[in-house]
Amino acid sequence: MSLVSSSLVSFRRPLYLWNLMIRDSTNNGFFIQTLNIYFSMAHSGVHGNNLTYPLLLKACANLASIQHGTVLHGHVLKLGFQADAFVQTALVDMYSKSSHVESARLVFDEMPHRTVVSWNTMVSAYSRVSSMDQALSLLKEMGVLGFKPTASTFVSILSGYSNLDTFKFRLQGVSIHSCLIKLGIVHREVSLANSLMAMYAQFCRMDEARKVFDLMDEKSIISWTTMIGGYVKIGHAAEAFGLFKQMLRQSVGIDFVVFLNLISGCIQVGELLLASSVHSLVLKCGCDEADSVENLLITMYSKCGNLTFARRIFDLIIEKSMLSWTSMIAGYVHSGHPVEALDLFRRMVKTDTRPNGATLATVLSACADLGSLSMGQEIEEYVFLHGWESEQQVQTSLIHMYSKCGSIKKAREVFEKVTDKDLTVWTSMINSYAIHGMGNEAITLFHKMTTEEGIIPDAIVYTSVLLACSHSGLVEDGLKYFKSMQKDFKIAPTVEHCTCLIDLLGRVGQLDLALDAIQGMPLAVQAQAWGSLLSACRIHGNVELGELATFKLLETSPGRSGSYVLMSNLYTSLGKWKEAHMMRNLIDGKGLVKECGWSQVEVCGSHDTLAAGN
Template identity: 85%
Template sequence: MSLHHFSLANFRRPLYLWNLIIRDSTNNGFYTRALNVYSCMTHSGVHGNNLTYPLLLKACANLPSIQHGTMLHGHVLKIGFQADTFVQTALLDMYSKCSLVASARQVFDDMLHRSVVSWNAMVSAYSRGSSMDQAVSLLKEMWVLGFEPTCSTFVSILSGYSSLDAFKFHLQGSSIHCCLIKLGIVYLEVSLTNSLMGMYAQFCLMDEAWKIFDMMDEKSIISWTSMIGGYVKNGHAVEAFGLFNQMRRQSVGIDFVVFLNLISGCTQAGELLLASSLHSLVLKCGCDEEDSIENLLITMYAKCCNLTSARKIFDLITEKSMLSWTSMIAGYAHSSHPGEALDLFRRMIRADIRPNGATLATVLSACAELGSLSIGQEIEECVFLNGLESDQQVQTSLVHMYSKCGSITKAREVFEKVTDKDLTVWTTLINSYAIHGMGNEAISLFHKMITDEGIIPDAIVYTSVLLACSHSGLAEDGLKYFKSMQKDFGIAPTVEHYTCLIDLLGRVGQLDLALDAIQGMPPEVQAQAWSPLLSACRIHGNFELGELATSKLLEISPGRSGIYVLMANLYTSLGKWEEAHMIRNLIEGKGLVKECSWSQVEISGSYDTFAAGNQSQAA
């Protein structure tokens, strides 16, 4: 009988027909319809069997609807399916997919009989909830009790590792790999091998991921995509494109997920020629109308400093989503075009499109770059109108905007209203104090973050703390924090930390100590550290050390005019006028162009930019 001829109004039907339409609805993704059919069925006085409830619980898991799931649990208990392994496993899986792992475990513990599928479902529940210690513990228990794990068991665990950011699990993950080798099932199923690659990519161990990929006899499109995505995620865009070329030579079909990864790689590399070539391929394959692809293309061109192409793609989108607007606004904001970002935001508002938190955070960053307190306050009003005053991303952006616009008091007020402060919020205000020369306040807030809130600092917040020490001349404190971030938190110094340290020592006249620090740095970092030392030499009149810093900088970047300017200023500060004149002639002789300084002024809500040397015009 065709299901189209099955009338739900005709309740007096046998159970197998009800099951038939429930199965059809569930298998075709009509989950709400399946639950409605069950409601009609129960009203007709027909009870489900061990085929009915797994289908309905699957529908609840996919919606997800814990309300209907718990109702079905009650029906299962009332009818008496407590001993049915099939039904109980489906119940366990439903709770798991509705993010109620404790309830899933309760069902698991109460089961009279368990199958391998039941154990797999519980392992999957823990893995999905990132409770990897419990998942591995259950795997061991399962093995001890004589239930041999299957590929599905290990896919669940490896997928759990692939969603974690914590590198501490890599030894545990490697142990699982050894277990797979021992069982001889590493290459038994492609899905298992792909999960193993995904785990190593998540742990930034691309060499290990490549070994597995290279050993695969049969590679699916997911295998190629996983490796390409892994390379992009770990900042190896060149390797990602090399693998993509190899993939094309082997005539592997390309899907839009591959393009998503490659566009992200182009965004990372910032190579316009590569970006244009990839865009052409996207058009050729007909994937350009995918919403996510279009938005990534906008971001890609913006990162490659081609806002014209980004805007063309944006303008060609007939039905612009909120993400499309946000991508283009962010493109302008992050490419030092804050005025255009604000103009586009106003156009979006006029089109009756309600902004979300990400959009408002981006617009606030544009206000911060403009330094316009008045427009920033207008955007804050928009935040309240849209009920986003408790959005932490927006609150963080407000703190940054008020700080950059010179209102540190207002920045602190917004900070105090944040209920559950994360590291980013703390870092934003600490950095605000730093750039305003309020070193003691920055340090005090940093200590409060660690001691009172128990938040673990990262490399970024330490950059702000060192900057605060530098701007406030707190040399001893700066040296103490530079050492403590390595000793107490295992944070390896970056270029930013080293340059802050040299700037700090230079400001207080500890030039010999700064030189020793530079000479003790890794070679790739030294290149960035000589500039602040040269600036300090000018301030403190140390000609000999200034010449050394200049020679080192010219070895690294002979074409930078700023180096010559700094040296000329050093000669001038020491009254060595002939030497200064000679250096300036050298700048002209080499055809070097000094970057022009500029200022921006707000007049009646509009902005004018003035370069150094512009002639003012009287009204």
């Protein structure tokens, strides 16, 4: 009786009860259950109404289930809900969130009656796929037809700029802001102001974002997080931490995203005391066990020079993810401990966790730092065995590894096998030629990259080109490229560029020209450049200029023992023993420690480090 009666009762269940079940299931996030209830309802012979289908389409949208969505669209057409704006708007939203924007537009265009919500949904559909021209065109059409856009309309549009950053889109964003100011709603609507700040943060225009933030009537946790994250993104960690202090004074609750931003800020600054303070807050708020936080903490302590703390966090992670292993391996590599990095990698491959491209690229960097060709070839075998040979990040690291291990031929072989070379791959090969003193080959490859392939160079590849010119004594070429990067590509010279230029001029004895070049550089750059000039003075025996370079170095970096040593060596090379002895005494008198030279040799797969004087 019970089974038969239960079945009969379900068949007699009225529509409002089915709708209640569908509503409760959808509102609680049980979207698959929602669809199962509907198909049970349809099987019992009960048809849905204009309250049923928006809920069902919402479930399909959240599941991104285009299959079920099109079936429901057929039912909607069959039951005659084409004129129902509520149902049709839900269809537009379903197609949009299922990545079928064209289908969403077809439904929208066929709607006999549209509401502001309908327009907002279609604008949101275009914004979601960053089709900003279509979204703005729809916004204008909306206004022409007498529909007044709401805060939700602009939130959708502003969110569309989250992955865009070109001059055109920046202008569009500023225009949207102007429109919002005219409407007078930007500072009253928290979500709208947050979206506007997020757009400016994406464009790295934090001054504009700060103006919006300061004028907000009410700030949410997202407001603070957006600003802190924006400052960290552009490298202004001090402003980020200053804002965080204000946030604490306002008694705003701290969320998980705030800690991710603060830890990223600590990674930029590299101050251990600050890092420890942030870690204490993370522990206090109980966010330390989140995988992404743990991995960032490992990176943070590594960047702050405390590998002991980094390893302690790593060891405390019970279920280590691939990112956890990679973070710790990268910490060792970037801190100059390649042997420990390789040991940890060997441990990793014995577990169930498999490395990804980033892990293998990091391990190959460790092999490059060691100069271990045998270990590099072993890692390459692993790469081929597990199908990573087509990963560009791995290919780039293989080129670098073979180059640093002395096999420029193998580096070129890897380079030639890369099918779709990006700027990073070209830069890696050009740099390989540079460090091997193959200046003409580097310049030829650079010319091929820019003229034949049409790839626009950046500051990094120009560093490699100038390095190649320096190591090969190509003075005219070096000067030409130093000027061309500024004139043709608007690349401002960095410390690396200037050092390469001085090194180039110094190697060929153009010391007066090198001096003129240094004096024309910004003060922040000069400190490194004086060191290159002093080295050149030692090579060419120019005491007078060497003394000037030493004076300038001691003025800018008084704690560097290397400057005293270089000048002492210059005096020694010219037989000025008294002056050399005086410079050596200055090192002892100032309590400076000269870092001894060292060499590393590989014997039967193991690596030994030999320090000078031992």
